[in-house]
Amino acid sequence: MRKAIWLSLAVSYMAPFKVKINAETCIGCGVCVSMAPDVFEMGEEGKSVIVEKWRTGDSPYEGEVTDEGLKDTVKTAADSCPTNSITVEE
Numbered sequence: 001m002r003k004a005i006w007l008s009l010a011v012s013y014m015a016p017f018k019v020k021i022n023a024e025t026c027i028g029c030g031v032c033v034s035m036a037p038d039v040f041e042m043g044e045e046g047k048s049v050i051v052e053k054w055r056t057g058d059s060p061y062e063g064e065v066t067d068e069g070l071k072d073t074v075k076t077a078a079d080s081c082p083t084n085s086i087t088v089e090e
Ligand code: SF4
Pocket: 021, 025, 026, 027, 028, 029, 030, 031, 032, 033, 047, 048, 080, 081, 082, 083, 084, 085, 086
């Protein structure tokens, strides 16, 4: 029973969430980078990109974060984006 509880907690902690940046509307202000540098960084084109560790596929603008502890910070960064360019999906 105890093992099942720990396993459940571990799975819950690792629940991934998806993050997308709309490169068309990103103005490169850097707010998300300063608020959540573990997930966002400035790309060569002056737009925010997902740090390589969390990227999925070929696009630097899409990723999946498996560290549940970063979710609130990323959501706050998304809410702070002046152009609403960040989408967080559970
Ligand atoms: S906060 Fe929004 S507009 Fe600013 S760099 Fe991040 S995604 Fe781009």
